[in-house]
Amino acid sequence: MESLLWVLPVDKTGRPTGPARQVTRELSDSPTWAGDSTTLLYLNGRRLKTVNVDGTSGRSIPVQLSWRNDPGPDQVVIHAGRMWDGVKQVSSHYHYPAIAMGGDQTEHVGATNRFGYSRTVTNVGSAYSDVLSMFNASKMARTPTLFSSSTLYKEDTDERVRRLYPNWRMAKLQASVTSAQTTDQTVIRANLANQVAQLVAMIRGGGVVTAGTDAPIDHLAVSLHMNLGAMVKYGLTPLEALTSATGTSGRYLGQPLGRIGKGMYADLAIVDGDPLSRIEDAANVTAAVVGGRHHTVEQLLAPYPSSTATDQAAPGALAPPGKIKARVPAHPSTAGFWWNNPTELERARVSCDHDH
Numbered sequence: 001m002e003s004l005l006w007v008l009p010v011d012k013t014g015r016p017t018g019p020a021r022q023v024t025r026e027l028s029d030s031p032t033w034a035g036d037s038t039t040l041l042y043l044n045g046r047r048l049k050t051v052n053v054d055g056t057s058g059r060s061i062p063v064q065l066s067w068r069n070d071p072g073p074d075q076v077v078i079h080a081g082r083m084w085d086g087v088k089q090v091s092s093h094y095h096y097p098a099i100a101m102g103g104d105q106t107e108h109v110g111a112t113n114r115f116g117y118s119r120t121v122t123n124v125g126s127a128y129s130d131v132l133s134m135f136n137a138s139k140m141a142r143t144p145t146l147f148s149s150s151t152l153y154k155e156d157t158d159e160r161v162r163r164l165y166p167n168w169r170m171a172k173l174q175a176s177v178t179s180a181q182t183t184d185q186t187v188i189r190a191n192l193a194n195q196v197a198q199l200v201a202m203i204r205g206g207g208v209v210t211a212g213t214d215a216p217i218d219h220l221a222v223s224l225h226m227n228l229g230a231m232v233k234y235g236l237t238p239l240e241a242l243t244s245a246t247g248t249s250g251r252y253l254g255q256p257l258g259r260i261g262k263g264m265y266a267d268l269a270i271v272d273g274d275p276l277s278r279i280e281d282a283a284n285v286t287a288a289v290v291g292g293r294h295h296t297v298e299q300l301l302a303p304y305p306s307s308t309a310t311d312q313a314a315p316g317a318l319a320p321p322g323k324i325k326a327r328v329p330a331h332p333s334t335a336g337f338w339w340n341n342p343t344e345l346e347r348a349r350v351s352c353d354h355d356h
Contacts, residue, residue, distance in 0.1 A: 006020045008125055095135070107214075151180050193235075
């Protein structure tokens with residue numbers, strides 16, 4: 001139903017009373033009902049149009065408006081003791097027209113949008129060369145969020161994950177692992193390889209790729225390392241992948257992050273291994289230095305009960321008394337509203353564009 005108009009009958013509580021019916025068959029955005037509820041007004045590209053609620057054609061409405069920026073006075077003198085540049089990067093799901101309007105970044109290799117189709121990725125994960133050329137020439141950054149890197153999941157027994165993930169999150173991670181191991185992943189991996197090929201073309205063509213995920217829609221922390229692993233498996237070098245998650249991201253944000261040098265934040269991750277030879281070693285962190293203080297993984301995990309320990313207090317026993325109250329029961333009157341349906345509530349948990 002995306003980017004098309006459908007109508008369906010409802011009762012006074014908002015509950016559907018019949019099937020949905022399609023009324024437009026072209027890109028339809030920003031719909032508005034007419035006062036008599038027999039006509040819908042909507043945008044089709046740059047055209048303003050109407051359609052009758054029974055699906056019969058309406059009309060195109062001419063919009064004879066023009067505008068220009070106020071030029072302002074010829075000269076303004078400002079005396080200021082201190083100034084601050086509040087300009088920040090702007091990011092969205094869009095490539096074009098965002099790139100023509102000064103957008104700084106695109107999120108995802110491909111994601112939902114109001115066009116009803118994607119300019120940045122095909123159904124098989126590839127992209128047209130002009131899209132990549134525009135990214136590279138403009139230096140518009142791109143954060144890939146490779147959801148399909150979940151195809152590479154193996155059994156995860158990492159103590160950090162088992163101790164820091166809540167039970168419901170751990171169950172979802174296990175479901176991803178099980179799916180990757182027990183179902184045919186041929187098509188997903190081919191699509192993932194095509195997505196990474198886009199990143200290779202951008203990085204080696206002078207474009208800007210900043211590694212990142214859609215966590216918490218994707219699995220926290222784990223998904224970033226799965227993204228890096230997929231980037232290396234399908235074409236990037238470990239150095240290129242790691243740089244996209246460190247130095248490139250810091251430069252894009254205009255922050256002293258991601259590099260070791262004078263004036264940079266000296267926050268360091270200490271790993272056991274060589275991520276430049278084996279990207280998986282980037283996750284094998286043994287300690288971190290933050291703000292000049294050294295912390296081992298064991299020290300950071302100490303407040304959280306071990307999954308195998310028997311002499312530690314249960315999580316509930318660690319909470320201060322009187323701070324946790326029982327959940328307020330749902331009132332029976334709410335049962336009739338569709339948005340309180342357990343299925344809808346579960347969908348709301350993940351929202352956005354993927355069901356994980």
